Amino acid sequence: MNKFCTNCGNEIPEGGEICLKCGKILNKKSNNNNDNKTNVMSIIAFIISIVGFITSFIVIGIFFGIIGLILSIISLVTAKKNNTGKGFSIAGLIISIVAIIISSIYIFVIGVLIADNSTAIKDEINNEICGSGYSLTNGKNVMGSYEYDEWYCCPTGKTKNTRNCREY
Numbered sequence: 420m421n422k423f424c425t426n427c428g429n430e431i432p433e434g435g436e437i438c439l440k441c442g443k444i445l446n447k448k449s450n451n452n453n454d455n456k457t458n459v460m461s462i463i464a465f466i467i468s469i470v471g472f473i474t475s476f477i478v479i480g481i482f483f484g485i486i487g488l489i490l491s492i493i494s495l496v497t498a499k500k501n502n503t504g505k506g507f508s509i510a511g512l513i514i515s516i517v518a519i520i521i522s523s524i525y526i527f528v529i530g531v532l533i534a535d536n537s538t539a540i541k542d543e544i545n546n547e548i549c550g551s552g553y554s555l556t557n558g559k560n561v562m563g564s565y566e567y568d569e570w571y572c573c574p575t576g577k578t579k580n581t582r583n584c585r586e587y
Contacts, residue, residue, distance in 0.1 A: 461506075475522045
């Protein structure tokens with residue numbers, strides 16, 4: 420099938436890309452090959468998701484996971500429009516969800532351990548200092564401009580104003 424120049428109408432030989440009569444380039448190929456292009460946002464989301472996964476055993480991991488999740492969703496929407504970076508977007512999405520789950524479990528477990536441990540320590544101190552049936556109670560006192568704590572062993576559930584509380 421013969422082609423003709425859109426500029427001068429001259430017949431172009433088969434496979435030719437330039438009109439030999441006027442020099443017009445007919446089929447200028449684009450250097451933007453969509454198959455090789457990658458969405459930069461998807462790469463950034465993927466990297467932040469990886470950082471979130473690596474740091475998921477410290478509190479900051481949940482923040483990286485959330486940021487990675489948001490960026491992965493944005494890049495996935497962009498990838499559907501541009502047809503680029505879809506793989507990185509999906510990988511970042513999955514990794515950031517896993518990082519958020521691990522971080523949440525870690526934060527919950529640490530919170531439970533801290534709460535449980537502080538109660539156990541308080542009970543141990545109460546039993547050591549005050550004995551059974553008594554609780555260590557804190558009372559604030561002011562002497563001049565100096566405020567200080569006074570500790571009392573009071574029957575469990577009572578305050579320092581109750582009779583029979585011994586000062587410690």
